[in-house]
Amino acid sequence: TDTIAANLQLSIEEKQELLEIFDPTERLSRIGDVLDIEIEKLNMDRTIQSRVKRQMERAQKEYYLNEKIKAIQKELGRGEKSEFDELKKKIEAAGMPKEVKDKAVQELKKLEAMPPMSAESTVSRNYLDWLLAVPWKKRSKEIRNISRAEKVLNEDHYGLEKIKERILEFLAVRQLVKNPKGSILCFVGPPGVGKTSLGMSIAKATGRKFVRMSLGGVRDEAEVRGHRRTYIGALPGQIIQMMKKAGTKNPVFMLDEVDKMSMDFRGDPSAALLEVLDPEQNFMFVDHYLDVEYDLSQVFFIATANVMHTIPPALQDRMEVLRLHGYTEQEKVEIAKQFLVKKQLAAAGLSDKNLKFTDDAITAIIRAYTREAGVRNLEREIGNVCRKVARKVVKEGESYNITLTEANVSEFLGVIKFRDTLAHEKSEVGLVTGLAWTEVGGSILSTEVTVVDGKGKLTLTGKLGDVMQESAQAAMSYVRSRAVRLGLPRDFYRNMDIHVHVPEGAIPKDGPSAGITIATAIASALSKIPVRRDIAMTGEITLRGKVLPIGGLKEKLLAAHRAGLFEVILPKDNEKDLAEVPENLRSAMKLHFAETMDQVLAVALESPLPEPLAPVAEPAQNIGALTPPPEAPATHQ
Template sequence: MLASKERTDTKRLPMMPIRDVVIFPHMMTPFVVGRESSVRALEEANATGKQIFLATQHDASIDEPRPDEIFTVGTVANIVQSLKQPDGNIKVLVEGVERGKVISVSDEDGFFRAVVKTSAFRIEGGPQLDALVSRVTTQFEQYVKLSQNLNYETMVAAIRPDDPGKLADTVGANLQLTIEEKQELLEIFDPIDRLTRVAEMLDIEIEKLQVDRTIQGRVKRQMERAQKEYYLNEKIKAIQKELGRGEKSEYDELKKKIETAGMPKDAFEKAMSELRRLENMPPMSAESTVSRNYLDWLLAVPWKKASKEIRDLNFAKDILESDHYGLDKIKERILEFLAVRRLVEKPKGSILCFVGPPGVGKTSLGMSIAKATGREFVRLSLGGVRDEAEIRGHRRTYIGALPGQLIQMMKKAGTKNPVIMLDEIDKMSMDFRGDPSAALLEVLDPAQNTSFQDHYLDVEYDLSNVLFIATANVLHTIPGPLQDRMEVIRLSGYTELEKLEIAKRFLVPKQLEGNGLKTDQIEFEDSGLLALINGYTREAGVRNLEREVGNVFRKVARSLVMSMPMDTPAEEEKPVKKSKSKKKAEIVDIASKEAVPAEARPEFKKATVTAENVHEFLGPEKYRDTVTERKNEIGSTTGLAWTEVGGSILTTEVSILEGRGKLTTTGKLGDVMQESAQAAMSYVRSRAHQLGLPRDFYRHIDIHVHVPEGAIPKDGPSAGITLATSISSALAKIPVRGDVAMTGEITLRGKVLPIGGLKEKLLAAHRFGITEAILPKDNEKDLVDIPDIVKKNMKLHFVAHMDEVLKLALESEPVGIPPHTIEYSAKPVEDIRH
C-alpha cells in the first residue's frame, strides 16, 4: 500500500478567506459572499477562468483577516454558479478541485492573490489498501445508519471505493467534525494517510452515536412514561370536574410556587411529598385541610427573599441621632457593630441585649437599627410566655397546630434577614409545658441557628441571617446559658438635662400632633418642662414624662374646643326632617341652634407653660418633698438603691429601745439585707469605744431597723454602710447629714466593698437633688460611665473603711466618753465573762 507524488503544479489564483466551513475537493458547496474583498476576488475569478482558491480563516469573528490569520492549506475550486441577491450579497456554488498550499500572498486591488502549490498522487493498489477501503466503506455505512442527519441512499451512492483519496474526502466532508478536525484532514495530502485518519475518526464518531442512541432510548422510555402519567392526570382532572370537585389547576399552582420558592433540598422534597399526598386525598377530608395549611405555611416563610442591607455608617449615625438623644456609648457600640458587618462579607447573625429600666428607649433603638440597616422590623413580646411550643410550634398531629412565634414573625417580615425584637426576654417563665428560655438557646446561638427546626414545619430553617435584639429590665431572671449567648448593652437612664432635650425634640412635637394642636396655640418653656420633670415625674426613662406632657396638651385642647362654635345640622348635606310630634319638633329646633351663645363662650388664648403655672394644668406637685429639704436627723440615713425601674433612694431608720440586745428588722427586707444589718451591728459593737459606748451597751437595749415602703421587697448587700451609719448615729446620738447619700457593702471588720448599678444609683441621687455621695473606693473606676453633669453637680467621696464613712456622714465626729456617762432606762445586766 503506497502513494507517491506524480506531479506538482504552481498556480496564481484569487484567494477568498471563508468562515466556519472547510471545502473538500470533489464536493459541491454553496455559500454567501458579502465582504467587499471577497466580492472583488470572486469577480476577478469569474473574469479569469472561474477558478478561485478557498481557505478557512482561524477566527470566524474577524471581518478582514490578515494572511497570517488564514490557514495555509485550502482548496482550488471551480465557480459553478454565482447569483447576486437584492441585499447586495452574492450566493455562490463552488466545486472543489484539488488541495493547495499557499506559497505567497499579495494584496492586489483590495483582495488577496495567492501563489498555490498543488500535488497529484499515484496510488498502487494491494490487499492492505483494499482492506482499508472496505473498512472505511463499512464504517461509513454504519455511521450513516446511526446518524439522523444523513440520507442513507444518497450517501452510499456518493462514495467511490475505487478512488481512496476521493473516498476519504467524501467521508470527511460528511462527518460531524469540528472545523479544526476537518482542516486537519484537508492538510493531509497523501490519500492513504488521509484514509487511515478518516478510519480512526469514524471509530470515534460511531462510538459517540451509539452512546447517544442508548441515552435517547432511555429518554424516550422516560418520556413515554411521563406522557402516560400526563394522560392519566388529565383524565383524573376531567373526572373530578364532572364530579364537581373543581379543577386541579390549584395543584399546578402549588407545584409552581414550591419550585420557585427557593427551598433547600430537604424542604423541597418534603413539600413535593406533601403535595402528592394532597392530590390523592378527597378535597373535603379533614386531613386535606391539614396538608393544605402545612403547604401554605411552607410557602409563606421566606426562603430566598432578602432585604438589601444598608452598610453606610454615616447614614446609620444620622438615623440614630435623629431618633434618640443622648445614649452616646450605646450609639457608638451600635456603629461598631455595623462597621464589622460591613467588613465581613457574610457575617454571622448577632444577638444584642438591651438591659435597662422602662422608658429609656430599648425598643425604639431596635427600630432605629432596622431603619439604619434597611431591614424589616418585627417585634415578638415574650412577657408571660411559659410554653415551649410558643417558640418551637406544635406538631401537626394536634388539632389547630401552628408554627412557633419565630416562624410566624419570619412570615410577617417577608424576608430572611429581618431585625427581630425579642421584647421583655426577662419576663419569661416555665411550667409543666416546658421552658421557653431553653428553646431560645438554639435560636440565639449563631453556631446552631443555621438549622433551626420548628416542630410544625418539621424541616430545617436558617435563622443565621436574622439580627436578633433582646430587651430586658433585669438580668438575674434570665438563665445563665441564655445570657451567655447575648451581648449585653446597658441603658441606665437619663439626666435632668437629657430629659429636657428629649422632651423638646421628641415628646412635645409628638404630643402636639397627637392632640391636634398647633405651635401658635401652646408653648412649653424650658422652665416649665424642668418643673414638670422634677415635680411630677421621678423615673429613669421618659414614659411618665410623655404622659404628663400629654395631660397638659389635652387640657389646652379642651379649652380650645370650648371656645369654638358648635357644628349645626344646617351645615350637613341632608336636612333634618320635621316631626309631627311636638316634643320631637322642639328637640330639632334646639339642635338647630348653638348650645352656647358666642358672647358666652370663653375666649381662647395661647397657652404658655412655665414653672409658675404648670400646677394649673397638672395640680399640686407629686414629689415636692425632696432630699434637699430634709433635716439632719439622728438614726436616719439616705441610701442609694437599684431597682428594676432604675435607681432610687432608700431611707434607713434606727430606733433604740429598752431590751436585752435584740436586733429587729422590718420593711420586708430580704435575707441578704438582714445579714447586712447583723454585719453592721457587729461592726458597731467592735467600735463601741470610739462611739463613746460601754462595752456591754447591747445588753440593755433593743435595736429596731426599719426601711420605709414596706410593701416593696428589698434585698442586696449594698445597704451595709447605710445600716451601720444609722445604728452608729442612733447609739451615739449624733445626727446624720440629710444632704448625703451612700451605698456600699460592709464586712465585719468595717471594710467597704464595691457594689453594682453605680450609674443608676448616682442618676437617682441627682434626680432627687442630693449633692454628696459616699461610694466604695473600688467603684472609682466606674466613674467613666457617669455623665459629666452628674460628676459636676455632685461631690463624690470614695472610701475604703467604715470609719471614713462616719467622719463624712455624721454631723460631728464621735468622741469616746467614759462608760458611766451613758444612761439607760433599763437596769444594767451583770457582765458574764467566759
C-alpha cells in the same frame, strides 16, 4: 278506651296502670296525655326527616355541580392537574434548600393521591402553604452607609451613645465580612427608656424589616417551636409566624420582655429560645410544625428586659447585654423638646402657634409631676397639657395661644405630685439616707435606729430580705468591735436593745448595699452624734469594716440628685464606674470614695467620734466640690 289503649305502643307497666284506673273519664284523660306525646314524637320525626332530606339534596346538588365543573375544566385543560402544577412551580421558585424541597415535593405527591374532600388533604395543603409562605431566599437590601445610619439613630433617639456605637460597629463589620452571622443583643433597662423604639430605629437605620414578638407571660414551649402536625389546628411557632410576616430572611427580630417568661407543665419557652439565639445552632432551627431546618443565622435578634436576674444563665450567655440607664433631668428636657412635645402636639391636633413649652416648664413637669427613670410619664403629662389647650382652642377659636411656663404649669396639671426636698428636715441621731436601685431606677432609702434598755437584742423591721438582714447583723458586729472608738464600754450591748427600721414597711427590700448605711445609723444612735442630713451613702460592709463595691451607680446618683442630695459617699472600688455617669451629673455632685467604715463615719457624722478616726482619703476625682444649698430650689417645692 280499652280498644285505643290496646293499640298504643306502651310498656306492660304503663298498660297495667291504665287497667287499674276504673273511672272511664280519668282513663280517657290519661290516654289523651299519652296520645299527645306520641303525636309530638311523630311531628319531630317528620321535621328531622324533612331537614335531612333537604341537606342530602343540597349535598347531592353540590357534588353534581362540582363534578360537572371538574369535567368542564378537564375538557378545557384547566383541571386539578393545573393546580398541582402551579404548586410545583411555586416550590421550584421558593429557593428552598434541597432537603426542604424534596420534602415539599413528596408532600405534593401525597396531596395529589388524596381525595380532595378528605381531612388529610386539608392538613397537607396547609402544610404546603406554610412551607411556601416562609421566606427562604428573599432578603432586605441592607443600608451599609454608616453616616446615614448614624443620622437616622440620632434623629430618633437622644443620648444612648454606647448603643448607637454598637449598632455602627455591626454595620462596619457587615461591610468588611461577606457572610457575617447575625447579632444577638439584649437591651436591659427600666421602663420608658426606649428599648422597644430603639429596635425599630435599628431596623430603619439598617434598611431591614422589623418584627416583634412579646414574651411576657409566655409559658408554653409550643409558642416558640409550634405544634406537631398530628394535632388538630396545629400551627408553626411564633418564630416562624413572625418570619412569614417579615417576608425576608434577615429582619430585625425583637424578643420583647424576655425576662417575664415563665414555665409550667407544658415546657420551658426559655429553653426553646436557646436554639434560636445560639449562633452555632440557629442556622438549623427546627420548628415542630414545619419539621425541617430553617436558617435564622441572618436575623438580627434584639431582646429586651427590665432585669437580668430572672433570665436563665444559659440564655444570658447567648446574648450581648447592653444596659440602658435612666435619663438625667437635662436629658429628659432635651428628649421632651426634640421628640415628646412635637408628638403630643400632633396627637392633639395643635401646632406650635397654639402652645409653646419653655425649658423651665418642662423642668417643672419633670420635678413636680413625674418620678421615673424613663420618659413615659413625662410624655403622658405633656399630653395632658396638650389636650387641655386643645379644648380651649375649640372653645375660644384657633387664634388661642399660650406659652407654658414654670408659673402656670399647675393650672394645667393641678396639685404638685412630688416635692424634691432633702430626705430629712434636719440632722438627727440614728437617721441616715441610703441609696437603693430597683428595676424602675434609683431611689433614696432612709434607715432609722433607736436604742432602748434591754438585753442585747437586735430587731430588724421594714420587710427586709435575708441579704439585708445579714448586712444589718454584720454592721452590728462591726460596731461592737469598734465600741472603744465610739466611746462605749465593750459590753455596752448587754443592757440595751437596738431596733433598725427601714420606712415604707409595705415594700420588700433586699440587697447588701445598705450595709454602711445601717452601720452609720447604729454608730450615730450609740454615740449620740447626728448624721448630716445633706449626705447620702451606699456600699456593702464586711465584719472588718471594709467598704465593698455596689451596682446601679448611675441610677443611685440620679436618685440622690433628684432628692436634692449633692454629696454622696461611695465605695472606692466604684470610682472606675464613674465613666458611665454623665458629665453634667458628675459636675453637680461632690463624691467621697471610702475604703473603710472609719472613713465613712468621718464624713457622715456632724462631729468627730470620741476617739480620733483614721483620716478620710481624698477622692482621686473630687468632682464639683460645691456645697449643696441648704434648701432645695424653689421649683422643687
